[in-house]
Amino acid sequence: xxxxxxxxxxxxxxxxxxxxxxxxxxxxxxxxxxxxxxxxxxxxxxxxxxxxxxxxxxxxxxxxxxxxxxxxxxxxxxxxxxxxxxxxxxxxxxxxxxxxxxxxxxxxxxxxxxxxxxxxxxxxxxxxxxxxxxxxxxxxxxxxxxxxxxxxxxxxxxxxxxxxxxxxxxxxxxxxxxxxxxxxxxxxxxxxxxxxxxxxxxxxxxxxxxxxxxxxxxxxxxxxxxxxxxxxxxxxxxxxxxxxxxxxxxxxxxxxxxxxxxxxxxxx
Amino acid sequence: xxxxxxxxxxxxxxxxxxxxxxxxxxxxxxxxxxxxxxxxxxxxxxxxxxxxxxxxxxxxxxxxxxxxxxxxxxxxxxxxxxxxxxxxxxxxxxxxxxxxxxxxxxxxxxxxxxxxxxxxxxxxxxxxxxxxxxxxxxxxxxxxxxxxxxxxxxxxxxxxxxxxxxxxxxxxxxxxxxxxxxxxxxxxxxxxxxxxxxxxxxxxxxxxxxxxxxxxxxxxxxxxxxxxxxxxxxxxxxxxxxxxxxxxxxxxxxxxxxxxxxxxxxxxxxxxxxxxxxxxxxxxx
Numbered sequence: 001x002x003x004x005x006x007x008x009x010x011x012x013x014x015x016x017x018x019x020x021x022x023x024x025x026x027x028x029x030x031x032x033x034x035x036x037x038x039x040x041x042x043x044x045x046x047x048x049x050x051x052x053x054x055x056x057x058x059x060x061x062x063x064x065x066x067x068x069x070x071x072x073x074x075x076x077x078x079x080x081x082x083x084x085x086x087x088x089x090x091x092x093x094x095x096x097x098x099x100x101x102x103x104x105x106x107x108x109x110x111x112x113x114x115x116x117x118x119x120x121x122x123x124x125x126x127x128x129x130x131x132x133x134x135x136x137x138x139x140x141x142x143x144x145x146x147x148x149x150x151x152x153x154x155x156x157x158x159x160x161x162x163x164x165x166x167x168x169x170x171x172x173x174x175x176x177x178x179x180x181x182x183x184x185x186x187x188x189x190x191x192x193x194x195x196x197x198x199x200x201x202x203x204x205x206x207x208x209x210x211x212x213x214x215x216x217x218x219x220x221x222x223x224x225x226x227x228x229x230x231x232x233x234x235x236x237x238x239x240x241x242x243x244x245x246x247x248x249x250x251x252x253x254x255x256x257x258x259x260x261x262x263x264x265x266x267x268x
Numbered sequence: 269x270x271x272x273x274x275x276x277x278x279x280x281x282x283x284x285x286x287x288x289x290x291x292x293x294x295x296x297x298x299x300x301x302x303x304x305x306x307x308x309x310x311x312x313x314x315x316x317x318x319x320x321x322x323x324x325x326x327x328x329x330x331x332x333x334x335x336x337x338x339x340x341x342x343x344x345x346x347x348x349x350x351x352x353x354x355x356x357x358x359x360x361x362x363x364x365x366x367x368x369x370x371x372x373x374x375x376x377x378x379x380x381x382x383x384x385x386x387x388x389x390x391x392x393x394x395x396x397x398x399x400x401x402x403x404x405x406x407x408x409x410x411x412x413x414x415x416x417x418x419x420x421x422x423x424x425x426x427x428x429x430x431x432x433x434x435x436x437x438x439x440x441x442x443x444x445x446x447x448x449x450x451x452x453x454x455x456x457x458x459x460x461x462x463x464x465x466x467x468x469x470x471x472x473x474x475x476x477x478x479x480x481x482x483x484x485x486x487x488x489x490x491x492x493x494x495x496x497x498x499x500x501x502x503x504x505x506x507x508x509x510x511x512x513x514x515x516x517x518x519x520x521x522x523x524x525x526x527x528x529x530x531x532x533x534x535x536x537x538x539x540x541x542x543x544x545x546x547x548x549x550x551x552x553x
């Protein structure tokens with residue numbers, strides 16, 4: 001393209017859109033260091049005190065711990081269920097394979113607020129029928145988050161399986177390896193980047209999940225995003241900016257780790 | 269060779285656990301609230317155990333709920349249109365950049381805010397738009413205004429917040445479709461003497477129409493179902509469908525009506541998903 005006023009305008013437009021996307025995150029990280037009690041731009045000075053204060057608020061500390069625990073369990077769950085399922089729909093031909101794939105991807109397409117409402121009322125019915133409590137419990141949130149991670153695992157592991165082909169697996173089997181040996185010694189090493197990417201994205205999906213958790217959390221059993229939303233209903237100060245910054249750092253670190261294993265643009 | 273594997277590993281055993289999870293904890297719950305949506309509210313027993321379409325009639329005839337539905341659809345349509353206008357040139361730019369490193373950097377910049385989660389992103393916009401936030405702070409410091417202007421808790425703020433949520437989806441969807449269009453077509457356009465802008469609008473855009481439809485469908489669905497943005501950035505005076513579902517089910521405990529509202533959202537999502545995937549499968553390249 002020739003360098004012209006039009007080209008410069010185009011570049012300015014693209015840069016402005018990226019500024020719009022990224023700037024709010026930069027601003028909230030900046031605001032987490034402000035010294036003023038009431039949020040003021042520009043600040044009169046800088047401090048790290050808000051991070052200590054955030055950690056002293058029980059909702060944030062326990063929400064953070066719960067979110068980490070739920071995300072780890074949900075990630076393991078979505079890998080345990082998702083990797084075999086991906087193997088089945090990518091490596092086997094059987095009737096109903098495509099509808100099955102769509103069903104397993106469904107948690108990604110059903111609106112989270114609708115899924116949250118449905119799962120909540122379903123849990124209440126289960127409680128009435130069996131007296132097993134699932135709402136406002138760790139296992140209840142974990143089941144929902146496992147489902148949130150499952151489509152990510154399916155997508156990323158299926159993509160990994162589709163691009164690698166099954167020649168090595170067939171060779172191993174013709175040499176006498178059984179199904180488990182083939183999976184652990186041949187398939188898994190080949191699709192390892194896809195599995196790691198699936199783990200990281202399931203973790204992020206669970207850690208940031210808000211709408212389903214909203215229905216499923218209870219007193220003392222709250223995730224970090226819910227604690228953030230509850231706090232924001234009444235307050236807007238540097239404490240919340242500090243909490244948000246911690247979440248940004250965690251997600252950023254996970255993403256940085258995943259960049260080696262997955263083409264982010266292809267993950268969506 | 270597929271037969272060899274099939275003798276050893278049964279695909280059924282591999283998918284059944286995942287299928288059970290989704291069936292038991294998503295499909296069954298959706299079926300349950302479909303049934304609930306046809307029941308009627310009873311203050312004493314929650315539900316009467318009858319079959320009725322009254323809840324759906326109420327959603328589409330009661331002035332308050334038609335107004336919420338209409339307002340949500342308007343906000344969603346406006347946010348979607350803005351996302352397409354802002355997103356298309358950016359997607360085109362990413363798709364046609366020659367440097368692979370620049371491409372992946374721009375894609376990371378696009379999805380990074382998305383992956384931070386709705387709670388954190390809404391908090392960030394509140395810090396930017398609040399009465400003591402960045403914009404008001406800047407305007408006051410420069411002396412353009414004397415009193416903070418109200419940006420947060422307005423429909424405009426909701427649209428701004430939603431656009432920032434939806435834009436990454438629009439950019440990624442459009443970019444993957446534009447990627448599949450051979451650049452030689454643009455050379456053909458330029459050899460006809462078209463300007464770069466005219467090439468993009470007259471040559472690339474019509475071919476990428478299925479991608480535009482898909483991006484619009486995704487944005488519209490996500491905006492219709494949004495929860496965090498209307499609640500946190502819109503505040504109590506902005507009434508939209510997502511928060512209404514939560515309020516009816518978790519606060520008012522009117523399960524039948526809340527379920528009907530949820531299924532209205534579900535139906536909108538289903539229809540748009542089917543339309544856009546059928547249309548997307550007809551793409552030319």
